[in-house]
Amino acid sequence: MSIEYNTIIGVIAGVLTSAALIPQLLKAIKHKRLHEFSSPTLLLLFLGNGLWVYYGVLISDWPVILTNLFSVLLNCTIVIFRYAHKNDYENYSYGK
Numbered sequence: 001m002s003i004e005y006n007t008i009i010g011v012i013a014g015v016l017t018s019a020a021l022i023p024q025l026l027k028a029i030k031h032k033r034l035h036e037f038s039s040p041t042l043l044l045l046f047l048g049n050g051l052w053v054y055y056g057v058l059i060s061d062w063p064v065i066l067t068n069l070f071s072v073l074l075n076c077t078i079v080i081f082r083y084a085h086k087n088d089y090e091n092y093s094y095g096k
Helices: 005-019 022-031 039-058 062-084 086-090
Strands: none
Touching: 005 062, 022 062, 039 062, 062 086
């Protein structure tokens, strides 16, 4: 069974796009500065990736489903850590 060239390109693109948040997430967790993630941006990413997962299910395309499901999980991780460290940045004084 051979994988088509188009599928390979799609998987690579999906993995790279999904992994784009990882460096920022790791940096934010390390410095406990998850408040720097914009709430509207996270909401739009979550909704967009959720719709991609749904689309992948509709067309039975596992690469689309898995790469976007990974993005949804990353977004959820950001939100969870953001609220877990909410007290850490509520008292943060900007400019000091």
